[in-house]
Amino acid sequence: MSGTRIGIYPGTFDPITNGHMDIISRAAKHMVDVLIVGVAQNIGKNPLFSAEERVEMVTQETASINGGALIKVRSFNNLLTDFAVSSNATMLIRGLRAVSDFEYEFQMASMNSYLKPDIETAFLMASDRNQFISSGLVKEIAKLGGDVRQFVSPEVHATLMSKFSN
Secondary structure (H helix, E strand, O other): OOOOOEEEEEEOOOOOOHHHHHHHHHHHHHOOOEEEEEEEOOHHHOOOOOHHHHHHHHHHHHOOOOOOOEEEEEEEOOOHHHHHHHOOOOEEEEEEOOHHHHHHHHHHHHHHHHHOOOOEEEEEEOOHHHOOOOHHHHHHHHHOOOOOOOOOOHHHHHHHHHHHHO
16 A cells, blocks of 8 residues: 555544544545544543444444545554554544644644654644534533534434433
């Protein structure tokens, strides 16, 4: 696969939102030949869904993306840069929603560059309609009985509602 541009879009995806899907679609269409959606196990964040459930959700959601890069979904529990090296990726793709994301993402990109100088970080700005969406807010609204259908797909909405009904 010489010359193949492989990128990783990492996240917890707890759950995957329309904002995540927007970044995945755009990255797959314009930036890489293979896009690996890296589902971080991130136990420290106390995810609502298990790593296996999140991988399944992301796999189902990304199956509908046509055109552009081949999309693969994999979980990881090591350093992102080590995951990138083991995946032969040369690009990390990150989404930025607001100025508040920039400082953290800038620090992460700088640290990742220090750890693995051959891996670039590229940022995609969230589209206007998705700038305010976060998995954390979606979970909080859903847990309190609010309507989150405009922020997630119907399938993710059903999975989320099922989780909170238990």
